[in-house]
Amino acid sequence: xxxxxxxxxxxxxxxxxxxxxxxxxxxxxxxxxxxxxxxxxxxxxxxxxxxxxxxxxxxxxxxxxxxxxxxxxxxxxxxxxxxxxxxxxxxxxxxxxxxxxxxxxxxxxxxxxxxxxxxxxxxxxxxxxxxxxxxxxxxxxxxxxxxxxxxxxxxxxxxxxxxxxxxxxxxxxxxxxx
Ligand SMILES: CC(C)(COP(=O)(O)OP(=O)(O)OC[C@H]1O[C@@H](n2cnc3c(N)ncnc32)[C@H](O)[C@@H]1OP(=O)(O)O)[C@@H](O)C(=O)NCCC(=O)NCCS
Numbered sequence: 001x002x003x004x005x006x007x008x009x010x011x012x013x014x015x016x017x018x019x020x021x022x023x024x025x026x027x028x029x030x031x032x033x034x035x036x037x038x039x040x041x042x043x044x045x046x047x048x049x050x051x052x053x054x055x056x057x058x059x060x061x062x063x064x065x066x067x068x069x070x071x072x073x074x075x076x077x078x079x080x081x082x083x084x085x086x087x088x089x090x091x092x093x094x095x096x097x098x099x100x101x102x103x104x105x106x107x108x109x110x111x112x113x114x115x116x117x118x119x120x121x122x123x124x125x126x127x128x129x130x131x132x133x134x135x136x137x138x139x140x141x142x143x144x145x146x147x148x149x150x151x152x153x154x155x156x157x158x159x160x161x162x163x164x165x166x167x168x169x170x171x172x173x174x175x176x177x178x
Contacts, residue, residue, distance in 0.1 A: 017068050017105055019112050022050060022057035029067035030059075032097065040160040046072055046093075058112055060096065060105050069096035071109040073117070081126070081149075082173075088124040089117055094136075110143055118178050125178060128153060128171040137172070145174040 022030075030036060030043045049055035054076055060069035072093040076085030083090040091113055096106045117125055128151050129136050153171035158164050 016063050017060045017100070017108075018063075019058055019060050019108060022047065022059050022070070026059055026067065030070060032067065038159040038165065039157070041158045041162075049074075056113075056116065058109060060100075060109060062100075067097070068100045069105050069109055070094070071113055073113050083126070087122055088126060089122050091125055091127040094127075106139060107143065110139075114176075114178055123178050124175055126173060126175045128173050130169045130171050137174075140174050140176075143176070145176045147172045148175045149173040 024047055027040075027043050027047060031040060036043075046055055046057060050057050054074065056073040056075065058071050059067060062068050070093060071091065074083045074090040074092065077083040077090060080088075082088070091110070094106060094109060096109070114125060125145075126148075127140065127145065129140060130153065149172070151171040151173045153169035154166065156164055156166045
């Protein structure tokens, strides 16, 4: 499998964990043994957008093939202050499984996204982070992100049974100049 992946999108890290673009067969593993089953339709929708070219997605995978982490990147949006399709893109759903945290994998996922954006000529990356997520805010701040706005953080999605759920997570919008 690794031979088919383009070098520009790969990153070997110490654990060892491989960071590579999301492929369709990864979708079940994004559910993390049921913890994120409710996001099944969300992940399917992300992959449709990957195929359309409006979203990019990467996963971190252990040497024995386990899903360790993920990050998604929206290139364009109706909300141009988040993503405008040419200069500014929106990073979301950064996630590393708990036993793999604090080993630099989250930072490496961020590096892969930023390197890819720079390669495409983008100059800004935005993200939303829950105001009570001190660990993530610390990580983003260390990586050079600054709080630029408040976000209500309200969004809805159909769960795996098709029932609409609403998430309300007051957030900060953070931004970094690449
Ligand atoms: C936020 C999250 C993605 C960070 O992932 P991570 O892999 O733990 O991130 P890193 O390891 O790069 O950095 C985290 C900490 O480990 C430290 N670290 C980095 N590399 C390290 C290494 N090689 N060895 C030991 N520690 C390391 C960092 O200094 C950082 O320390 P801090 O707690 O003082 O900030 C992860 O905690 C997570 O999935 N949380 C739940 C979901 C979430 O909140 N996502 C963010 C949504 S906005």
